[in-house]
Amino acid sequence: MVYYSQTGITKTVAEEFQRQLGADIECIEVEDAYDGNYTETIDRCQREMAEGKLPVVKPLSSDLSKYDMIFVGYPIWFGTCALPMLSWLESVDLAGKTIVPFCTFGSGGLNTSTADIRKAEPEATVFDGYGVRAARIAAAPKEITRFLVENGYRKGKVVTYEDYSAQREVTTEDVRIFNDACSDYQFPLGVPVSVGLRKTSDGIDYKFTAISKGMDGNESEVTIFVTAPNEGKAEFTQVVR
Ligand SMILES: Cc1cc2nc3c(=O)[nH]c(=O)nc-3n(C[C@H](O)[C@H](O)[C@H](O)COP(=O)(O)O)c2cc1C
Known part of the structure; x- marks a missing residue:
């Protein structure tokens, strides 16, 4: 390595x-x-x-x-x-x-x-x-x-996750999770519009589509991945621009 x-x-x-x-x-x-x-x-x-x-x-x-x-x-x-x-x-x-x-x-x-x-x-x-x-x-x-x-680099067993469900309009509860995960970041990450979900072994993963203002001041669509454990705080895992 x-x-x-x-x-x-x-x-x-x-x-x-x-x-x-x-x-x-x-x-x-x-x-x-x-x-x-x-x-x-x-x-x-x-x-x-x-x-x-x-x-x-x-x-x-x-x-x-x-x-x-x-x-x-x-x-x-x-x-x-x-x-x-x-x-x-x-x-x-x-x-x-x-x-x-x-x-x-x-x-x-x-x-x-x-x-x-x-x-x-x-x-x-x-x-x-x-x-x-x-x-x-x-x-x-x-x-x-x-x-x-x-990826087969190490022996062991893990539960395979399903794909994210199709994107649908966000609910108030989805927005709460999004804000919980993103609002303490140093920059505003955007406003969530739609979301797809998947179950994980200890909670739910969210794939949000959000509208975000870039450095240039222009609005664009971004994908923000959030992981929400059953216990503990939701966190965003990455922002794909
Ligand atoms: C010069 C510089 C450029 C960076 N550019 C990006 C970037 O484009 N995107 C990003 O997500 N983080 C960026 N970061 C944050 C680093 O990737 C992050 O802090 C990383 O974990 C630092 O790893 P290290 O402690 O091993 O050096 C940048 C940091 C530095 C110093």
Whole structure:
């Protein structure tokens, strides 16, 4: 398993994957580390992206030729893999290997990261990955078990979930659940319009369609996934724009 983590969230998730898989693990380090705060990091990345420069990463000490399957973990930056991960992918040739991505993010899910890994490593097989919001890493161990078992990476049994039901207009109760899950987020996430549901082993998952105002001030339709356990608070799991 190879991962990059700037502030430790992806590291926590990588270590949980490692614990459940018993895999070897190594983290990617940047020569000139991103040790600034959030705003400084955003500024530095924007400069680097404008110049078309990726940060230089240190070579790994692991011999990757020993491995057929590599779990690759990263935070989402600007809707894709963090720059150090993009830089590492450029520096290695993973032809013939199987890659399983995993990531952590603020709100937006794996986004284009899987497609970008496929572009960077066209001769590797890149499977669909796992992602979790930074604010929900307490839920990660259970979700990782499900992900690993469902995809056959680990032995075990999990209940298979049905697909979400067809979208229907939201009821007052759906809106209450939506607000419960979304209203403490740092930005308004939108107004729910329709919803599909599925039963899970410990509650109900909701797939809301909502109308949301973007940074540009324009309204657009977004999909917001919410998980509501029988006991405890509902949380949104990702916002797909
Ligand atoms: C430069 C930068 C860009 C980011 N861009 C996004 C983004 O586009 N979408 C998102 O959901 N989160 C974004 N985030 C939030 C991170 O993905 C999130 O905080 C992540 O869990 C950090 O992982 P780490 O602690 O392993 O570095 C960004 C964070 C940084 C620093």
